[in-house]
Structure formats: structure tokens, C-alpha cells
Amino acid sequence: MTMMTEPHAEPSAIGSVLVPVTRETYRDGMASFAAAVNVIASHGPAGLAGFTATAVTSVTDDPPTLLVCLNRKSSAAPAVLENRVVSVNALAPGHEAVSALFGGKTPMADRFAAARWTYGKSGAPLLEDALVSFDCTVTETVEVGTHIILMCQVIDVCASDRQEALVYFKRAYQAVCP
Template sequence: MVEATDFKNAMSWLTGAVNVVTTSGASGQHGFTASAVCSVTDTPPTLLVCMNQAARSHLHFIENKILSVNVLGAHHQHLSNVFSSKMSSEERFEHATWTKLKTGAPVLEDALVSFDCQIEQTQEVGTHTIFVCRIVAIQHSPHEQGLVYFNRAYHHVGQASML
């Protein structure tokens, strides 16, 4: 039997892109920092997002049925910390500039890329809910360096722009 601590320590060696996942709707505007995001298929374009059921905004994502995955650039490390902090949802959104695409979920204006999604399916597995999300719109920015999390620390990847 693999212990949870052993699993967490092993997973710290799996490099993951850092994302801020947001929602908005009748249940309010909320967001959290996530590395558990991946593509499922390109036909139709679909993402998978995992969220801890104990997160204070979990129910809001289920009720709103939409979300935006905002892939953070190297310049967004502070925003990752904000969206994983104990700040209120309202305070979190004050730390960046947001827009909306088709669903109305908050989209980070200068994210490397943002995926605007409808939540089509949910599946509870252990402590988490898996959201299967159909992508309805995509927005890119010109930034070239991404933010990843590896061995419990942030790192930058990609080409630095020449000034």
C-alpha cells in the first residue's frame, strides 16, 4: 500500500504548468491555483481539471457549470500565490486584469493562453472532483515564458523575450 505522504513526495518530481482556474455565475466569482490540468482530446477540444472537494469554492464551480483555465506566464508567480492563499474570492481578483470570452468565466488578460470552458461531466475520485470541460473559446498572449512547479518550487520555462 502506498502512503499518501510517499505519493505526494513522488508527485513533487512531476513538473506541472501553473494555472489559475476561474468561474463566474449565479454562485459568484471564484478561482484557485491548479497544476492538475491536462488535455483529453482535440475532437471535440476538451480539458480535464482536478479540484479538491474540500476547497471552499468547489461547490461554486459545480453550480456555475463553467470555468476558465488561465495558463500562467513567468511574470505571474505572485498571482499563483494569491489564488492559493486564504484571501477572499473578491480580493484575489483585485490582483490582475480580467476579461470574459463566451461563457462569462473570468479570463486573465495576459495569461499565456486561456481556455474558456463548459463543464460537461464531473467525476468524484477520492478527495477530488474531475471536471471534464469542453473548450468553447481560446485566447493567447504574446508572452513566451511559462511558469511551472517542480520539486515544490516555481521555475520559468521557454524563451526570454529580447528587449
């Protein structure tokens, strides 16, 4: 890792055009970025839809808001954008098969049939044995490159007493325990 040793050193790129790294270099770097595994689920006028996401983070607690990134080419994208409600379901060890189903090309009905669901206040499906489920309304969307950023205002939280989380690290599922 290269560190700046002088606090006021001038970057050598001033005045030049900075070129982003390649897609492959970026993806290789992101493989070292451990992230929680989540299933994002939606239900409404456009029907059931869901996808697996690691690109989920807290934005603010006032109002309680999560950021979720959705690939615009995802089969779930049209329904999520029309329904305007989602649940963010943090997965635990034992959910790897559910994650794989929601991350692939499996038909939506088969994805949802592989687990047990309830419905939140928004009408979004909540995974019954999730580590935690956030019930949300989508308040804003922003398109960036290949993805749509969803700003999701949290209207309810359903937490379990499970003690292990599922993360994705070095292109594999890993269990994290206290």
C-alpha cells in the same frame, strides 16, 4: 529506477493485495513531476470563484476537452460546480503572486482584484495577460478521493505571444523558456 528485463516476466504480486503508497511518498514523487501552473476561474449564478491548479491536462481535441482536478474542500468548489463554466489560465513568470493568492485562503474578491480580467463567451473570467486562456463549459464531473474531476469542453482559446511558461517543480516555481 527498477526496470523489467524480461518482457514476459510475471509480477510477484499476482494473487496478493497491492497496497498503495503512503500519501507522503506519493507527494514526494509528485514533487518531481513538473506541471504548468494554472488559475481556474468561474463566474455565474454562484458568483466569482477561482483556484490554482497544476492538475490540468488535455483529454481530446474532438470535442476539445480539458480535465481539471478540484479539491472538494476548496472554497471555490461550490461556486464552480453551480456555475458550470470555467476558464483555464496558464500562467507565465511574474504570476507567482497571483498563483499564491488563488492557491490560499484569500477571499475571492481579493484574489480577482490582484489581476486584470476580461470575460469569455461562457461568462468565465479570463486573465488578461495569461500565456493562454481556455474558455470552457463543465460537461461532466467525477468524484475521486479528495477531488472532483471536471471535464471542461473548450469553447474558445485566447493565446498571447508570451514566450515563457510558469511550472511548479521540486516544490518551487520555475520559468520555462524556448
